[in-house]
Amino acid sequence: MNTKNTLKLIYKTLLNSFGHQNWWPGETADEIIIGAILTQSVSWKNVETAIEKLKQNNLCTIEQIHNTNKKEISPLIRSTLYYNQKAKKLKNFANFLFQKYDGNLKKLFQTNTNILRKQLLSINGIGEETADSILLYAGNKCVFVIDAYTKRIFDRIGLFKPDWNYTEFQQFFMDNTVHDIELYKDYHAQIVYLGKQLCKRKPLCDKCPLNNFCKKKK
């Protein structure tokens, strides 16, 4: 089977097993962006706790973050590990949004995707995965998000080369799939759902719906 059909079939298999995920877990674009920064290198459960606290303190919009001192933000997001760093990152994004787009997310997402991606990457604390999560889930832009789960699972399947960098992983996906925003949202969501369920560092096991695709078995 060629790569395009394999990727299509993998998605179909996941969709049949888990159902549509309706992802990202966030109600507003603001919340999605905040979550994307907070989830860096930490499980989503810790992020939920933090977002709940931010909401309780009316700090779950970029504007409110912008108007609030870093020292007030960090204790609320303690549960997300590296909370001082992340408070700084949230402020950095808010400053960027207000300096360049008058604090207006609509204006931000009207920008050409490639240009916007470069702008996001220039913000200290926003790397490729975070930028792409923001573009796809908050901005409805057609970019595929690569994360630790994606690399781990597709390495097991044998489709990725371990020495690829982020851009190469992403290019591989986008070269071999239909460019469809909803598909990209749900494909990534399926991968994360699967990753959370059973993978961790272990090989894919018999319970895994992708077992038949898996080349690296114990």
Add this chain to the structure above:
DNA sequence: GTCCAGGGCCTAC
């Protein structure tokens, strides 16, 4: 007590 989770930055070689 130990390990590790949906990263990214900075520094040193």
Add this chain to the structure above:
DNA sequence: GTAGGCCATGGA
């Protein structure tokens, strides 16, 4: 250009 340290919580 790249490996390695740093950031510093909470659940299994």
